[in-house]
Structures are given as structure tokens and as C-alpha cells.
Amino acid sequence: MSKSKRTGARGPARDVVLGLERLLVGYGEPVCAPVTVDVARGEALCLVGANGAGKSTVLRAVAGLLEPLDGTVRLHGEPVDERSVRFRREVACVFDEDAWFAELSVAEHLELVARGHGVRDVVDVVDAELESQRLTDAADQLPTSLSSGQKRRLLLAAALVRPRSVLLLDEPEQRLDPTGREALADRLLAERDAGTALVLATHDVVLLRRLATRAVVIDDGGDGGEGRAGGTCRVVDADEAARIVSDPVR
Numbered sequence: 001m002s003k004s005k006r007t008g009a010r011g012p013a014r015d016v017v018l019g020l021e022r023l024l025v026g027y028g029e030p031v032c033a034p035v036t037v038d039v040a041r042g043e044a045l046c047l048v049g050a051n052g053a054g055k056s057t058v059l060r061a062v063a064g065l066l067e068p069l070d071g072t073v074r075l076h077g078e079p080v081d082e083r084s085v086r087f088r089r090e091v092a093c094v095f096d097e098d099a100w101f102a103e104l105s106v107a108e109h110l111e112l113v114a115r116g117h118g119v120r121d122v123v124d125v126v127d128a129e130l131e132s133q134r135l136t137d138a139a140d141q142l143p144t145s146l147s148s149g150q151k152r153r154l155l156l157a158a159a160l161v162r163p164r165s166v167l168l169l170d171e172p173e174q175r176l177d178p179t180g181r182e183a184l185a186d187r188l189l190a191e192r193d194a195g196t197a198l199v200l201a202t203h204d205v206v207l208l209r210r211l212a213t214r215a216v217v218i219d220d221g222g223d224g225g226e227g228r229a230g231g232t233c234r235v236v237d238a239d240e241a242a243r244i245v246s247d248p249v250r
């Protein structure tokens with residue numbers, strides 16, 4: 001695929017949605033070097049790096065779930081505030097969490113999320129997403145009775161039945177079989193091309209190659225993630241990121 005196709009809306013008319021400015025994250029101590037990057041409508045920024053590099057921690061700060069140690073995250077130029085209605089309306093997250101109401105079925109969960117976000121035609125929207133996630137046959141099951149891959153697809157469905165301009169995903173490929181990974185890549189590509197700004201942590205080079213417009217490579221400086229003295233966060237193009245993920249010792 002040509003670079004111009006993959007870079008989508010990048011260019012003079014970029015409409016920046018998210019801005020990370022010398023964002024430093026961690027738990028008391030930084031887990032990685034500061035990161036400065038922005039993401040526009042129709043772009044997908046991938047966060048790549050070894051286990052423990054800090055990808056989820058950066059995502060949590062972008063989602064407003066973790067106070068940065070330093071620097072800022074801005075949504076449409078305003079500092080991120082997870083409590084703000086605009087932020088919650090615009091930002092959908094797919095994190096690795098199992099938070100289900102024990103007594104609600106798969107379909108009822110999705111209907112609750114869609115209704116809570118003011119979606120019209122809730123039943124049609126939920127049915128379409130169940131179909132897209134291959135969960136139609138499981139619509140009446142309780143989420144706790146789903147397989148781990150099905151639970152993952154339910155989390156994704158919950159983010160996709162509601163309005164959003166930003167989609168944050170933490171290793172969305174986890175626990176999906178090859179068919180599920182292909183479907184995920186197709187779905188996220190359509191999402192990106194519809195104008196959503198995506199930020200995702202991933203180890204999946206296929207997803208990276210198909211989806212990324214740019215990437216942040218988080219490198220712990222070879223110290224196994226304990227110290228950050230030699231660590232870097234580099235913004236690279238998608239091809240460079242794919243090379244690094246395919247061959248991490250380079």
C-alpha cells in the first residue's frame with residue numbers, strides 16, 4: 001500500500017484531535033521517556049515497545065485514568081479531564097478489563113451502553129455490532145459465560161456501539177484467533193477512514209502495517225524497564241515501526 005494512502009488525512013489539512021506534549025507517565029517514578037506527538041482525525045497512532053515498556057501506562061494517561069507526572073494531554077486543545085462530559089462523550093476505550101453486570105446479557109450490556117450515550121435506533125445499532133463481532137449467537141448469554149476471545153470482542157463492541165471521535169485500545173488483538181484479528185484490522189481501518197482518531201498499543205505487526213499512520217516506539221534503553229536513563233520515545237512512520245516490531249533487536 002502506498003504511503004499516501006496509509007497516511008490518510010495527514011497533510012496540510014490535518015485536524016488535530018489529541019495532543020501529547022512532553023507527556024511523562026509512571027507510578028511515582030517515570031516508566032518511560034517523555035512523549036510528544038499528536039493525532040488527527042483519520043489517523044491511527046500505534047504505541048509499540050517490549051513488555052513493560054510503558055504502552056498501557058501512556059494509554060491510561062491519555063484516557064485520563066492516570067495523572068501524568070509531567071506534561072499534558074489535550075483533546076481539541078483542552079487538557080484531558082476524564083470527568084468532563086465532552087471527554088466522556090468523545091473518547092471510547094478498549095482496555096483489558098472485565099467489568100460486567102452479572103445479571104445482564106451480552107445484548108443488554110450493549111443496549112445499556114448505547115442508550116447511555118444517547119444513541120437512536122439502539123436495537124438496530126446493537127444488532128449490527130453483534131453481527132460484526134460474530135456475537136449474534138451469544139446475544140442472550142451472560143458475559144461471564146463467554147470465551148476469552150468473545151469477551152474481548154464484546155469489549156470492542158461496547159466501544160463501537162457508542163458515538164466517539166477518539167478510540168483508545170490496549171492490545172486489542174489479544175486473545176483473538178486469526179479470523180478475529182483480520183476482522184479487527186478491517187473494522188479499525190474502517191473506523192480510521194471514517195475519521196476517528198485512534199491510539200492503540202499493539203504487538204501485532206499485521207495490525208500495525210495495515211492501520212498505523214505513525215507510531216511511537218517506546219524503548220526502555222535496554223535496562224529491562226527499571227530505569228529510564230537511556231530510554232527514548234521516538235515518533236516514527238508506520239514502515240519504520242513495522243520493521244522495529246518485526247525485528248526488535250535492530
Ligand SMILES: Nc1ncnc2c1ncn2[C@@H]1O[C@H](COP(=O)(O)OP(=O)(O)OP(=O)(O)O)[C@@H](O)[C@H]1O
Pocket residue numbers: 027031049050051052053054055056057058201225
Ligand atoms: N499499577 C502499577 N503500579 C506500579 N507499577 C506499574 C503498574 N502498572 C504497571 N506498572 C509498571 O510500569 C511499567 C510499564 O508497564 P505497562 O503495563 O505500561 O507496560 P506495557 O508496555 O503496556 O507492557 P505489555 O506489553 O506487557 O502490556 C512496568 O515496569 C510495570 O511493571
